[in-house]
Amino acid sequence: MISSRANPRVKLINGLQTRRKVRQKNGLFVLEGDRLIREALACRQALNLLFVSSSASDEAMDLVQQARDLGVSVEEVSDDVMQYCSATETPPGILAVLNQLDLPVPADLHMAVVADHFSTPGNLGTLLRSAAAAGAQVVFLTEGTVDAYNPKVVRGAMGAHFRLPIHSLSAHQIGTRLAGLSIWIAEAGPGIPYSQVNWTGPSAIVIGSEAYGPQPALQKLGKPVAIPLAGGMESLNAAVAGSVILFEIQRQRGLL
Amino acid sequence: MISSRANPRVKLINGLQTRRKVRQKNGLFVLEGDRLIREALACRQALNLLFVSSSASDEAMDLVQQARDLGVSVEEVSDDVMQYCSATETPPGILAVLNQLDLPVPADLHMAVVADHFSTPGNLGTLLRSAAAAGAQVVFLTEGTVDAYNPKVVRGAMGAHFRLPIHSLSAHQIGTRLAGLSIWIAEAGPGIPYSQVNWTGPSAIVIGSEAYGPQPALQKLGKPVAIPLAGGMESLNAAVAGSVILFEIQRQRGLL
Numbered sequence: 001m002i003s004s005r006a007n008p009r010v011k012l013i014n015g016l017q018t019r020r021k022v023r024q025k026n027g028l029f030v031l032e033g034d035r036l037i038r039e040a041l042a043c044r045q046a047l048n049l050l051f052v053s054s055s056a057s058d059e060a061m062d063l064v065q066q067a068r069d070l071g072v073s074v075e076e077v078s079d080d081v082m083q084y085c086s087a088t089e090t091p092p093g094i095l096a097v098l099n100q101l102d103l104p105v106p107a108d109l110h111m112a113v114v115a116d117h118f119s120t121p122g123n124l125g126t127l128l129r130s131a132a133a134a135g136a137q138v139v140f141l142t143e144g145t146v147d148a149y150n151p152k153v154v155r156g157a158m159g160a161h162f163r164l165p166i167h168s169l170s171a172h173q174i175g176t177r178l179a180g181l182s183i184w185i186a187e188a189g190p191g192i193p194y195s196q197v198n199w200t201g202p203s204a205i206v207i208g209s210e211a212y213g214p215q216p217a218l219q220k221l222g223k224p225v226a227i228p229l230a231g232g233m234e235s236l237n238a239a240v241a242g243s244v245i246l247f248e249i250q251r252q253r254g255l256l
Numbered sequence: 257m258i259s260s261r262a263n264p265r266v267k268l269i270n271g272l273q274t275r276r277k278v279r280q281k282n283g284l285f286v287l288e289g290d291r292l293i294r295e296a297l298a299c300r301q302a303l304n305l306l307f308v309s310s311s312a313s314d315e316a317m318d319l320v321q322q323a324r325d326l327g328v329s330v331e332e333v334s335d336d337v338m339q340y341c342s343a344t345e346t347p348p349g350i351l352a353v354l355n356q357l358d359l360p361v362p363a364d365l366h367m368a369v370v371a372d373h374f375s376t377p378g379n380l381g382t383l384l385r386s387a388a389a390a391g392a393q394v395v396f397l398t399e400g401t402v403d404a405y406n407p408k409v410v411r412g413a414m415g416a417h418f419r420l421p422i423h424s425l426s427a428h429q430i431g432t433r434l435a436g437l438s439i440w441i442a443e444a445g446p447g448i449p450y451s452q453v454n455w456t457g458p459s460a461i462v463i464g465s466e467a468y469g470p471q472p473a474l475q476k477l478g479k480p481v482a483i484p485l486a487g488g489m490e491s492l493n494a495a496v497a498g499s500v501i502l503f504e505i506q507r508q509r510g511l512l
Contacts, residue, residue, distance in 0.1 A: 122378060129493060130496055132486070132489050133489035133492055134486060135487060158491070163489065227389075230389060230390060232419060233388050233416070234415075236499070237382045243499065247504075248507075
């Protein structure tokens with residue numbers, strides 16, 4: 001049983017949960033709760049380490065056994081250590097450390113998403129979750145977007161990280177990767193109504209931050225598309241706007 | 257200048273920001289930031305009181321003048337008092353107290369939303385914002401749903417409160433109010449694909465909590481509708497699921 005916050009692994013996990021630099025330097029991130037860890041195993045992701053405390057549920061204890069059978073190093077930790085390692089107020093009592101993912105971008109790109117300057121972790125997590133669920137093949141993140149391995153992003157994305165390539169690139173690099181696709185820029189202002197766009201060909205959708213909209217270097221890559229709004233409302237939540245357009249793409253393609 | 261946290265109005269505002277009971281007992285709520293206060297004035301909502309501190313922006317100072325011209329009681333407060341009255345970490349330096357709204361439910365109901373057991377304030381705020389923007393006529397909240405005047409709900413809803421009737425009712429009362437409408441229950445599991453439903457007649461959509469789904473008393477009011485998901489994802493964020501269906505309704509009706 002680990003009960004000291006000074007334990008090197010405990011200190012590392014606390015750093016992974018609180019600092020982007022620590023995540024990037026080590027190429028690691030943390031999953032909390034049995035649901036996300038189960039998703040990771042279902043997607044054949046290797047766990048580097050599992051921490052479990054007395055507050056773990058019965059489902060979590062099944063997972064611990066499964067992890068042990070796979071040869072994962074499992075440590076029991078005190079409630080205090082778990083609290084220190086947790087990014088939530090009420091820790092679920094189980095967490096795992098994983099390597100950051102590097103899923104390849106498919107060669108035949110026909111449905112890509114760009115999240116530009118998303119600064120709210122919950123919003124980026126929600127967009128990733130929707131993108132994976134709508135069948136997007138990749139999400140590109142621009143500089144200024146919150147880290148995809150921020151614990152709130154990971155929690156909101158509900159396993160999208162294991163199923164969807166997520167890559168951080170410059171606007172210029174994104175332009176190169178999206179060559180040949182119809183690129184649409186989601187705008188709170190004027191634009192072609194999203195349901196009148198023909199989405200059946202290879203397409204990319206750029207979603208900007210609510211505060212500033214998409215950056216100029218991305219805007220010039222494509223044409224503006226808008227979601228017409230009723231009742232004098234000015235805009236939608238950025239993750240919602242992206243989701244509405246992504247599911248319209250899937251509806252037109254009749255794939256789901 | 258008010259600089260004491262013991263001032264009765266300061267104590268009241270702190271209570272309104274932190275406790276549902278205080279909001280309900282007084283029938284009041286708080287708006288923070290010049291954008292939301294501007295929305296309220298644009299929708300001809302009366303402000304009972306305006307607090308402003310040194311951190312207010314130039315736009316906020318314009319609003320202060322506008323409020324004074326309307327006869328609103330304006331108080332300058334110290335930064336410490338503003339911090340104490342604010343529900344945010346970095347207060348925008350302007351806040352207003354308003355009466356809770358009681359917009360009437362239209363008689364010819366043809367597009368209604370039910371939010372059942374939404375426990376995350378940000379999710380309810382996002383759903384209210386989308387409902388107003390998609391042209392819904394009313395949102396009913398069940399018991400167990402977070403208070404619509406919780407500061408995080410108000411912030412996420414971005415002015416929906418002034419444009420959309422929001423009423424808390426029991427499942428039984430909701431059944432009565434929705435008589436004559438086609439009622440659809442959004443499910444993470446099996447159901448008719450949402451884009452194959454004919455939404456052109458009077459319709460209501462029930463969105464349940466992500467954790468538990470819609471309660472049985474609501475489920476038996478209607479038929480299950482589902483958003484087909486790709487890539488092995490199990491579900492969408494509840495506010496996103498509601499938004500995708502609401503904008504499909506608008507798309508089919510061709511109103512936007």
